Amino acid sequence: MNSHKKSDSAPSIPAIFIERNKPKQNFIMDAYRVVLNVKESQESAYSSVFFNTIPDDDSGIIRSVPLIMEYEGTVYPSLAMEMVRILTEANKVFINYEEDIGVQSIQSGSLDIPTDSFGRLFVNYRGASFSYKYISAVDIYNGNFNSEDVAGKFVLIGTSAAGLMDLRATPFDTAYPGVEIHANVIDNIISGDFISKPSWVIGADIAWIFLVSISLAILFGHGSALSTLVVLVIAIAAQLSFNYYILFDIVILSIMVYIISMVLNYFLETKQKNLIKGKFASKVSSDVMEDILEHSEVETWDGMEKEITVFFSDIRGFTNISEAMGDAKLLIKFMNKIMEPMTEILMEEHGTVDKYIGDAIMAYWNAPHDVENHADRAVVATLRQLYALEKLNADLRSNPEFINVTKMADENKIPIVDIGIGLNTGVAIVGEMGSSGRSDYTAIGDPINLGARLESLCKYYNSRLNISNFTKAKLTGEYIYRFLDLVTVKGKKEPIEIWQIHDFVKIDGTTLFHIDREDLLKEINYYNEAIKFYKAAKFVEALKIFKEINAWDTKSNIKIYDIYIERCEHYIEHTPVDFTGVFVHTTKG
Structure with a gap:
């Protein structure tokens, strides 16, 4: 040739x-x-x-x-x-x-x-x-x-x-x-038995390839590793089975899209996990973090309505502590000694620490991940914190750096650290909030505001743990309750019930109250009789019981009786019309 x-x-x-x-x-x-x-x-x-x-x-x-x-x-x-x-x-x-x-x-x-x-x-x-x-x-x-x-x-x-x-x-x-x-x-x-391509077929092929690529990318991008592998095998099997009818090879296309999708998914998933860790590493416990990483989706960070139990705590007499400390760095060290054990307890009970507000802590349960019996989790965490105060105060007292605060507490005959806590349960808005440059996962809404109000009223009612009737309705555990008041708080029109939780019903050893258990239960039962008279506008009968209990040496709440004695005396002198039992708080605390 x-x-x-x-x-x-x-x-x-x-x-x-x-x-x-x-x-x-x-x-x-x-x-x-x-x-x-x-x-x-x-x-x-x-x-x-x-x-x-x-x-x-x-x-x-x-x-x-x-x-x-x-x-x-x-x-x-x-x-x-x-x-x-x-x-x-x-x-x-x-x-x-x-x-x-x-x-x-x-x-x-x-x-x-x-x-x-x-x-x-x-x-x-x-x-x-x-x-x-x-x-x-x-x-x-x-x-x-x-x-x-x-x-x-x-x-x-x-x-x-x-x-x-x-x-x-x-x-x-x-x-x-x-x-x-x-x-x-x-x-x-x-x-005359032809396989022909019309003039528009090139454009159609490009569109078809694009459609197949996008479809495979969506399937590969939104499934697990196993499901995407199954889709890949099906795509290749379809190519091999219908090879005669397919005028372009989608095997290589499928494999390429699969590899690219897996690489992108890896980097996107890694980026999302790092983002989640950055936002929640200091907010939740390690086991909760693993649960969030395993089950969370992008939609988790979008604003949504969700029932949560919100927690607010505040250190009592912080102004006096600050003045007694006299040194800013030492004050921060003192605060860290308090916040660390309190935060650990919240995390151990699957709570999410939202933020630290000066000497206060805001936390919540049931967001971003679901927490079963979140109201009980919140109460258990709170009572655990109150129990932890005894050891915490002992540790602070033994630290010579805090000698000035110890002297201040002894002079005023108060513990070095005491806290008041408010809990409320309701549907709030949770999600990523803020600007494009700076944002955070948080919760907002009326339930949050009410939780803060309940905490601020602890001092007024001489209570260390106030809860709303909304939280009480969600509880399944056994606790020692005291009805405190039916009120409308500042900024709200609808009345709410405020309840105090003294402690767990089943207690082994040390308790959170300073009197015998039998005396406490007797006091609360007798107090409840007075409350029934008060709600029925029988102020004379109610006043008699309130004064009687107030005269006891072994009573668990030193302010609540003075509050109701003052109200009963006022209503006896100025008989109310259509009494509803609702007290209006015009201040936050």
Whole structure:
């Protein structure tokens, strides 16, 4: 075989190829050389053709075959195209172009053959290899064949042995004889059984690929590692099962999207986890943090309404402590000694520490993660903090750095540190709040404001733990309660019940109250009788009981009786109309 470059060496063809509406851009494949037959075959041949089968892409799979190619300005037909032209006895072959898109079809006689923009025919394969009749060259030579098998038929001479290097990959077979590809093309054209792509198909393919990519990205991006792997396997299985009908390979696409999605998911998940850790590392315990990391979604940080139990605590007499300390750095160290054990207890009970407000702590339960029996968790945490004060005060007293605060407490006959706590339960707005540059996960709403009011009223009622009726309704544990008041707090119109919790019902050893348990229960029962009289506007009867208990040496609340004695005396002197039992607080504490 020799390579020829001069036009006088180019092979000749007996037909004329006419290009209709040919654009300036050349869409037909351009051959850069020809390899001719031996001289005797070339000179005796009726026509000249090419039989190149060129894979569509790097996969090596042949899905389409060029019907025409150009060499030195002359259009040449493929083997199959020329055999069909001879069948139609057409002297002219028309190549029809669509402006700026390329070849639309090739017309030979009455046959109109749809092609792609480059004059290629998509092969509608009849099946795997050997779908057509094969006759061995030895049988032909020996005359050992049925002549009816070739009579009036197209006969293609080619090879099928692997050693002769004419096996090609097709959608049906990885070792498909090249000669049978030409047979499929001839069969498609004669029968008119085409797989064609309209001019708009390129745009449609791009849109389809984009749609598949986005769909896979969404599926891979919103599922677990196992589910995304299942989707990938299904996508590949679909490609392999319907390979004949799919005109582009989505296996590589699926794998690429899967890998990219997994990498992006890894970095996004890592970024989200670091963001969560940054926001909650100092707010919740390590086990709660792991639960948040495992179950939280992006929507968790969006503002939402959620029932929570909110906690406010405040150090009693902090102004006196600050003045006695006299040194800012030492005061901060003192505060840290208090805040650390209090915060640990909140976290151990699955609370979320929202913020420190001077000498106060704000926390809540049931956000961002769900906490079962969150109201009870809050009460248990609060009572644990009150119990922890005994050891905390002992530690502070033994620290020589805090000697001035210890002296101040002894002079006033008060503990070094005491706290008041308010709890309220209700539906608040929780979520990420703030500016684009600085934000925090927090809670806002009426339940938060009421929780703060309850804490501020601890001093007024001589209580260390005030809860609302909303919190009391959610409690399932056993606690020693005292009804304190029915009030409307400043800024609210609807009355609420304020309750004091003295301690757990079941107590082993030390208690939070300084009298015998039996005396406490007796006092509360007798006190409740007075409250019933008071609510019924029987102020004389109520006043008698309140004064009687107030005279006891063993009473657990030194202020509540003075409050009700003053009210009863006022109402006896100034009889109220339509008494509801509601007291209006005009101040915050």
